[in-house]
Amino acid sequence: MRYKQAIAYDDANFKEVSMQRQYPIGTPGVPWGKTEKQQWLERQSVKRSYNDEVVSQIEQLKHAFETAEYGQLHYQTQDYTLYALTTSHWNENNPTVLVTGGVHGYETSGIHGALDFASTQAKKYEEQYNFIILPCLSPWGYETINRWNPDAIDPNRSFYDNSPAQESALATQFVLQKSNNILCHIDLHETTDSDNSEFRPALAARDGKENHNWNIPDGFYLVGHTQKPAAEFQKCVIEEVKAVTQIAPSDINNQLIGVPIEQFGVINYDGTALGLCMGMTNAPYVTTTEVYPDGKNATPESCIVGQVAAICGALKFLQSNSRPSY
Template identity: 55%
Template sequence: MQNYSIGTAGKPWGEKEKAQWYEQQSVKRSVKEEVFTKLQNIIPEGFRLQQYGALPYDEARYPLYAVVPTSFDSSKPSALVTGGVHGYETSGVQGALKFIETKLSNYAASVNIFVVPCVSPWAYETINRWNPLAIDPNRSFYPDSPAPESQQLMQFVTSLKTDLSLHIDLHETTDTDNSEFRPALAARDGTDHDNWNIPDGFYTVANTPNPQLAFQQAVIEAVKGVTHIAPPDESGKIIGADVVSEGVICYDKKSLFLCGGMTDANFVTTTEVYPDSDNATPENCNDAQVAAVCAALDFII
């Protein structure tokens, strides 16, 4: 049983422990400067910025934004790009912003694209996996979700009134998964955990009931030109899951209430970039996310 700075080993947290955890959090970077201000200046022609909500912790400080087409064409497929569900996973947010700035307009004629670059702005500022309620938004995509990040994103997607062909959700796997976030999870839930080997490289997470491996492999092949693909560990797995194709594992996204499971899109993938690699830079990680989004869009086109 690992010890954590909050709570008693083996005993789930109550409100007191969750409040303790919240009191330890602090703003480490500015979501306004790094995301919102940047976003205002990079919207290409044919798209507009839509505020679809705000987080109740501080509605003025944490608006929720999507980039949407100014006109919708029902004859074209529709795609959703999400980033920053886990706010600490920087390239999920910055990669989405770079895609908006550099590539989005290239696809406007072929696809109705909706981009939500920062689902969890409080977590972006505080570099957290959880929200202030000690809830993981990426395990909270279900009706009456207690996570406002998840709840408001689901409401936004419902409001689009369109069947999505593609959903790509941009994430990272970091060394802090083992050093902080998984120990915190075990402490919160009063359970134990085993550390897994953090994969050195990029991989994707397909949807178990409908993995679409040719689609996943198209994403992997595109990213190979930007960064290295994560190899399996000595057990032939990546983060404890079987490798079903080069750089590809599967999770049942709906049963785990993941962001990638909130739609019925036929093509779904979660990207995972490794920013702590000796061979990675922030720009390289952002470029890997952009390459993944472009490859996913190219596949459905």
């Protein structure tokens, strides 16, 4: 994909020098209509298989979890079935831990991290917690390696009433019907180089705004919720992940993705106001993980290990601290 002017960085601090770009769809300064969204959709193509790479793994976990088809996504290109894994011996007296992956379908380690946790770690904690695991909320995004759904909507900005994103609405409906006793929610994500090369320019073009990229953090970091930051909880997660992969250092402005850090490896967003997945419940402990799969020391395996460590770090904190009342 070609742009009017490439972005440049200085090697020492990855400081952005130029952001002037012309996205190949639409008119600068004019939000997209149906025609531009259709042009964008026609540029997308399937690059990998949701059934072969995700559903097949869910099928292998039927002996350990209840598997539920919690909805169908109906698009002009294809229909998709959405799956959840839940604790097979559900105990109403136990609090629930929610794990979500693939809200942005292109963020691969979030999906496979959720599945790996379900396969290798979840049983260790099932006497204390019920689990709801939604491994891949956006299967079309997974297949086409996209941040948006086919309607050019970002599911991770769409967790609110009357959501325009099927992915967000169906996930919220299932989770809230399954449990009103959710103690913790870990939402698994990645920050990739394609955020700057494709997704942020596309967002600016779609909305008719000027593009502003951010410095991509080199490593793992967390996004907490400003309404319930839970600093010690976030710290415990970071400490657990630090043992297996690199934590992203802040930039020269003491920020990550343009947001001031709250503590080492942690920034905060208002997840509810922004319609983020981590704001979908009233859980007192919530966090969004961010892994950098494009780092020179990163591998697909190390990214998955980091995601699993984050979930285990969250559970470690819960086990060591008194449970809040609901």
